[in-house]
Amino acid sequence: xxxxxxxFKKFQxxxxxxVAIVGAHSENLLNYMACAWHTALSFDPPLFxxxxxxxxxxxxxxxxxxxxxxxxxxxxxxxxxxxxxxKSGHDMDKIKEFQVKLAPSKIISSPIIEEAYVCFECKVxxxxxxxxxxxFVGQVLAIHEEEKVFNEEGxxxxxKVRPLLYLGxxxxxxxxxxxxxxxxxx
Amino acid sequence: xxxxxxxFKKFQxxxxxxVAIVGAHSENLLNYMACAWHTALSFDPPLFxxxxxxxxxxxxxxxxxxxxxxxxxxxxxxxxxxxxxxKSGHDMDKIKEFQVKLAPSKIISSPIIEEAYVCFECKVxxxxxxxxxxxFVGQVLAIHEEEKVFNEEGxxxxxKVRPLLYLGxxxxxxxxxxxxxxxxxx
Numbered sequence: 001x002x003x004x005x006x007x008f009k010k011f012q013x014x015x016x017x018x019v020a021i022v023g024a025h026s027e028n029l030l031n032y033m034a035c036a037w038h039t040a041l042s043f044d045p046p047l048f049x050x051x052x053x054x055x056x057x058x059x060x061x062x063x064x065x066x067x068x069x070x071x072x073x074x075x076x077x078x079x080x081x082x083x084x085x086x087k088s089g090h091d092m093d094k095i096k097e098f099q100v101k102l103a104p105s106k107i108i109s110s111p112i113i114e115e116a117y118v119c120f121e122c123k124v125x126x127x128x129x130x131x132x133x134x135x136f137v138g139q140v141l142a143i144h145e146e147e148k149v150f151n152e153e154g155x156x157x158x159x160k161v162r163p164l165l166y167l168g169x170x171x172x173x174x175x176x177x178x179x180x181x182x183x184x185x186x
Numbered sequence: 187x188x189x190x191x192x193x194f195k196k197f198q199x200x201x202x203x204x205v206a207i208v209g210a211h212s213e214n215l216l217n218y219m220a221c222a223w224h225t226a227l228s229f230d231p232p233l234f235x236x237x238x239x240x241x242x243x244x245x246x247x248x249x250x251x252x253x254x255x256x257x258x259x260x261x262x263x264x265x266x267x268x269x270x271x272x273k274s275g276h277d278m279d280k281i282k283e284f285q286v287k288l289a290p291s292k293i294i295s296s297p298i299i300e301e302a303y304v305c306f307e308c309k310v311x312x313x314x315x316x317x318x319x320x321x322f323v324g325q326v327l328a329i330h331e332e333e334k335v336f337n338e339e340g341x342x343x344x345x346k347v348r349p350l351l352y353l354g355x356x357x358x359x360x361x362x363x364x365x366x367x368x369x370x371x372x
Contacts, residue, residue, distance in 0.1 A: 002305070002330040004292055011232050012340045013304045013329060014224065014258060016349065016361060018200055038200065039225040041237055042317020046197050049316070051227055072200060075365065082369040106190055118199045119188070128314075130235070130323060131228020137316060143199060144188040154198045155354040163202065165361065168341040170370050175202060175351065176362035179261065183268040184356050 012168030019081045019164045019172075021071040022050050022136075024110040026064035030095060032113065033058040034085030036166045037133070038070065046140040048120055051133040057089035062136055066124045067108040070138070071116035075162045075174035080115065082170065107141045117146040117161045198354030205267045205350045205358075207257040208236050208322075210296040212250035216281060218299065219244040220271030222352045223319065224256065232326040234306055237319040243275035248322055252310045253294040256324070257302035261348045261360035266301065268356065293327045303332040303347045 015036070023032025037051035048070060052059045062068045073081055083098045095102065102111035105121045112119035122138025129135075149160045156163065158177035165173050201222070209218025223237035234256060238245045248254045259267055269284045281288065288297035291307045298305035308324025315321075335346045342349065344363035351359050 001333055003333055005329045005331065006293075006327065008232070008329055008340060010339045011226055011229055011234075011326070013306075013331060013336060013342070014204055014206070014226065014234070014256070015342065016351070017203065017225075020200070037225045037227070039203075039223045039235070039237060040197055040200065041223070041321065042319050043197055045317050046194070047317045048197075048200070049225070051225060070200070078367055078369055079371065083371045086371050107192075120199075131231050131233045133228050135227065140197070141192065143191045143194055145191065145199060147187055147189050150199060153196045153355045154194060155357055156199070156201065158353075158359060162365075165202070167344075167366070169339045170368055171341055172367045172369060173344060173361050173363075174365045175359050176365075177359075179348075179360045179362075180353070181264055181358045182356055183264055183358060185265065185269045185272050 010168065016165035016167050016173055018072055019166050020050060021073060021084055021113055021116065022068050023058050024062045024065035024068040026061050029061045029064060031057050031061045031089035032084055032094065032100065034081045041137060047125065048122060048138045048140050050136050050138065052136060053133050059134065062124065063127065065110055067110050068122050068124065068136065068138060069105060069110050069112045070120040070122060071113035072118045073115060073164045074117055075164045077115055078164055078172050081164055112144055117149050119144040196354065202351035202353050202359055204258055205352050206236060207259060207270055207299055207302065208254050209244050210248045210251035210254040212247050215247045215250060217243050217247045217275035218270055218280065218286065220267045227323060233311065234308060234324045234326050236322050236324065238322060239319050245320065248310065249313065251296055253296050254308050254310065254322065254324060255291060255296050255298045256306040256308060257299035258304045259301060259350045260303055261350045263301055264350055264358045267350055298330055303335050305330040
C-alpha cells in the first residue's frame with residue numbers, strides 16, 4: 001500500500017547518491033562543496049552535470065573559473081563530506097579549516113582532492129537555470145582514478161573501495177560488497 | 187597513487203546510482219526502461235531530470251506523452267531492472283513480456299509501477315539536448331511512497347527497503363543497513 005503526496009518539502013526519495021565534492025580555483029577564489037545532485041549527461045562528448053544553488057559560494061567560484069573538479073569520497077571520509085556540505089565558503093576557508101589535501105589537475109587549473117578515489121577534471125560547457133538551482137554542464141577532460149579500484153570498463157570494485165552515499169538530511173550509508181550481482185537478461 | 191585517463195569509452199566512475207524505471211503511456215504507445223542517469227534539479231518547483239538517448243523507444247513515448255513516471259526498485263527486483271534496461275520496446279512489449287504490474291497514477295495518465303517502493307508522477311517541463319542524450323525535465327506533481335519506508339522528511343529507512351543500485355556494465359549492488367550514519371559537523 002502506498003501513501004500519496006502532493007506536498008513534500010524535502011525531495012530526497014530517490015537517494016542514495018554518491019557524494020561529489022565539487023569546486024574550483026578562480027583567479028581570486030578557492031572553494032569546494034559536497035554535492036548530492038549530479039548525473040552524467042552524455043557519453044560523447046563526455047558531459048557530467050552538477051546542480052548548485054545560486055546561494056552557494058561554490059556557485060560564484062565555478063561561474064568565475066569556468067571549470068571545476070568533481071571528487072568522489074569513500075565512506076571513511078564521511079566527516080569531511082559533512083563539513084564540506086554543511087559549512088559555507090561564505091563564512092570560512094573550508095580547505096584550510098578542514099585540512100583538505102589538494103593535488104594539481106593535469107589539464108585545468110583547479111585542483112583535485114587527494115583523498116578522493118576518483119576525480120573528474122571538467123571545463124564548463126554551459127550553465128543553465130532549472131528552478132532554484134543551476135545546472136553546471138562539465139565537459140570531462142580527464143579522470144584520475146585510484147589504481148586497482150576500477151576495472152577496465154570503469155566499474156568500481158566494491159572489495160577495494162566503499163563509496164560514500166548520501167541518503168538525505170545528514171544521513172550517510174555505503175554499499176554491501178557481498179551484494180554484488182552481475183545480471184544479463186536472457 | 188592515481189592513474190590519469192583522457193580516453194574512457196564507458197563513463198561510469200560516479201556510480202552507484204539508484205535505478206529509476208521511467209516511461210509513459212502516450213496515445214498509442216506504452217513503454218518503460220531502466221534509467222541510471224537521473225538527478226533532482228530543483229526543490230521549488232520540484233524538478234526531476236532523466237537522461238534518455240534518442241535511440242531509445244522510451245524517448246519517443248515520453249516525447250509524445252509529455253509526461254512520465256519514475257519508479258524506484260528494491261534490490262530483489264534486479265532481474266526486472268536488467269530486463270527493462272537491456273531489452274528494447276522497439277523489439278517487444280516489455281510490460282507484457284516481463285509481466286510488469288502497472289497501477290494508475292492519480293494526476294497524470296501514465297501508470298506507475300506497482301513493484302516500486304517509490305514513484306514520481308511528472309509532467310514534462312522541457313526537453314533539452316546535452317551531447318548524445320536528451321534531458322527530460324519533469325515537474326514532480328505527486329509522489330507515491332511505500333508506507334513506513336521513508337521518514338517524514340523523505341529519508342529512506344534502510345531497515346525497511348534496500349534500494350537497487352546500478353554499478354555499471356550490468357553490475358548491481360545494494361546498501362549495507364548497518365553502515366547508516368547521521369553526521370552533523372560541529
